[in-house]
Amino acid sequence: MRYTIQKEYLILILLVLIVGAITGYFNYQNNLLKEELVSLENHFLAAETEYSSTTKHLNEIIDGLQEDLAERTAERDEFERKYNAEKSRLDLLALQISGIQGTVGLLEKLSETDPELLKKYSKVYFLNENYVPEELVRIDPQHTYRPEEEYLFHSKVWPFLEDLLLSADRAGVDIKVISAYRSFDTQTGLKDNYEMIYGSGANQFSADQGYSEHQLGTTIDFTTSEIGARYTGFEETAACQWLLENAYKYGFILSYPEDNQYYQFEPWHWRFVGRTLAEELHQTGRNFYELDQRAIDNYLIFFFD
Numbered sequence: 001m002r003y004t005i006q007k008e009y010l011i012l013i014l015l016v017l018i019v020g021a022i023t024g025y026f027n028y029q030n031n032l033l034k035e036e037l038v039s040l041e042n043h044f045l046a047a048e049t050e051y052s053s054t055t056k057h058l059n060e061i062i063d064g065l066q067e068d069l070a071e072r073t074a075e076r077d078e079f080e081r082k083y084n085a086e087k088s089r090l091d092l093l094a095l096q097i098s099g100i101q102g103t104v105g106l107l108e109k110l111s112e113t114d115p116e117l118l119k120k121y122s123k124v125y126f127l128n129e130n131y132v133p134e135e136l137v138r139i140d141p142q143h144t145y146r147p148e149e150e151y152l153f154h155s156k157v158w159p160f161l162e163d164l165l166l167s168a169d170r171a172g173v174d175i176k177v178i179s180a181y182r183s184f185d186t187q188t189g190l191k192d193n194y195e196m197i198y199g200s201g202a203n204q205f206s207a208d209q210g211y212s213e214h215q216l217g218t219t220i221d222f223t224t225s226e227i228g229a230r231y232t233g234f235e236e237t238a239a240c241q242w243l244l245e246n247a248y249k250y251g252f253i254l255s256y257p258e259d260n261q262y263y264q265f266e267p268w269h270w271r272f273v274g275r276t277l278a279e280e281l282h283q284t285g286r287n288f289y290e291l292d293q294r295a296i297d298n299y300l301i302f303f304f305d
């Protein structure tokens with residue numbers, strides 16, 4: 001009996017020891033795992049921090065490079081523009097001082113440029129109703145107010161207009177072409193419409209003047225997605241402001257600026273006159289229509305420069 005009790009005690013002690021050992025072993029393993037987990041977590045956090053700081057750093061470098069590139073591109077464009085304007089001015093000077101000698105190339109260039117492209121139109125001087133530009137191309141629909149409609153433009157002036165539109169796009173300016181080349185017939189229809197809205201009289205003369213320029217294929221009416229065909233309020237848009245500051249760089253001028261003597265203010269109506277003349281008008285603050293026709297004709301030779 002005593003022996004049995006002792007034996008049972010021994011077994012109990014043994015069991016307690018075994019349970020203790022197992023518990024101890026599991027606790028030990030658990031702690032090891034916990035430590036490993038914590039160290040993994042730390043590792044992960046460190047890697048994450050490093051990754052995000054590297055990404056941030058790379059993004060900063062990319063931003064910096066992009067800004068640099070935009071700046072350089074703008075500087076180069078500006079330089080090119082100034083260079084071309086200066087070159088045209090020197091050519092003009094050469095033409096004026098050297099008479100016929102050595103100007104055969106320039107005269108040939110002049111003979112190939114349609115003189116109508118730089119004419120002033122007025123109550124007494126209209127563009128012939130049979131006049132059609134030498135070649136017309138379709139304006140890229142992404143730049144037009146109604147992309148499903150076909151807007152036509154003078155093929156040799158289109159590259160200048162496209163540059164203007166892409167540049168406005170890059171500057172984040174909402175600008176759309178709403179009217180471009182108009183044939184005499186289209187104009188007659190529109191004119192009837194205009195008369196219904198505004199009546200005849202002073203506006204009739206004004207409208208004729210503007211229409212002639214559209215028949216050249218080198219004149220554009222601009223609008224924005226918001227303003228559309230209303231026209232009114234265009235002068236308050238960012239598009240109008242952008243045009244006033246930049247259009248001359250692409251050879252476009254406002255035919256009828258605010259407070260001009262000839263026609264109602266049309267902030268949306270822009271005519272291509274070539275970069276040399278546009279630059280000259282911009283720098284001197286003068287209007288196309290107040291210049292003498294003979295002075296304007298001097299610039300015909302640089303029309304497509």
Ligand SMILES: [Zn+2]
Pocket residue numbers: 179210214220221268269270
């Ligand atoms: Zn117009």
